[in-house]
Amino acid sequence: MVRLAAFDMDGTLLMPDHRLGEATLTALARLRDRDIALVLATGRHALEMQHIVSTLALDAFLIAGNGTRIHTQEGEVVHRQDLTADVAEPLLRQAWDTKASMHIFNDDGWFTGRALPALLQAHVYSGFSYQIVDVKHMSTDRVTKVCFCGEHEDLLRLKTQLHEALGERAHLCFSGVDCLEVLPPGCNKGAALAALCERSGISLADCMAFGDAMNDREMLGSVGHGVIMGNAMPQLIAELPHLPVIGHCRSQAVSHYLTHWLDNPHQPYSP
Structure with missing residues (x-):
């Protein structure tokens, strides 16, 4: 049972013009309607992401700076790590x-x-x-x-x-x-997601995650349901060959995958 879904931003949720498409926003809202927690896991700065989340009225946890900061849905910082x-x-x-x-x-x-x-x-x-x-x-x-x-x-x-x-x-x-x-050493999206899940009482086995770059490797490899974008770095696909590869971010592939998963959870997905 999936209780949490984590998403990289650039190259994953965001289209090449760096916007969130309407189909993507609709799919995310459907996840929340199913009481599935949302996590935006990105290399972008927390200040920028808090602005984006508030503008779109997304009810989501935030992993910013590639795991250097974790924010609750209310904006509280619950983890911070800096370079020495x-x-x-x-x-x-x-x-x-x-x-x-x-x-x-x-x-x-x-x-x-x-x-x-x-x-x-x-x-x-x-x-x-x-x-x-x-x-x-x-x-x-x-x-x-x-x-x-x-x-x-x-x-x-x-x-x-x-x-x-x-x-x-x-x-x-x-x-x-x-x-x-x-x-910082040991700092990555996977470690941050593990810390967030422990705090929330959610098993990583009950999480899905989407990503496209090598900074998503630990996160995708640690969850029960990892998904790689079709536009991903070849190194990521090579390191996690057992994970499914879906379509390109330009076509809002995450929304297509989630819609299929929500409507036909027991049927295989084909990009």
Whole structure:
């Protein structure tokens, strides 16, 4: 019996224009009508997600920053985890051999060293934006996560550098082909969902989850009913070959899957 459904946002619930479609909103409402709890699990900042949730009047738990923050349906923060200063210090101060742009997140928002208007397209409907700062002079005592955005091959080389420098003091993952994230150790959507389920008295076996990127791997692999998007990173499909793959986010595939599951729970689904 499914008691909770968790959803990644970009590439999963959101269409390529970064909006939630009407069919998706209808399917989510049907889940709530069945008393199935909703969780939005995303790499996006909590400030942005709280705005989105309130605008759409979604009754949902929130896992933000790829597991660095958990919020109840009422907005209460029940979990927070930041990078330690000895990790944030070299991240922000060291000159890394990469062309990727660096982005720093803390509870106050999103910070970067130079204007990158193209990145704002993903946030056009929420209005969330970065603040331009001198990264070298930012405080390192409350950094939630650091993201590097750039070409995938460059990020792969950077990942090797970061792992050599930080070792097990940080968790590295791709939240997209062009985005490498540095998170606190043990911090991921799967661990956050497990903590939320324990708090709510729900077994992970009674959860379903949807995702498309490597930052969804732990979440999809831990639940009783994991589903991978058709537009997913090939690495994710390869790591979880036993999970079903559905359609593309551009066609609101999650809504089609959920509608079929709600109406025909005992019949196989075909994208």
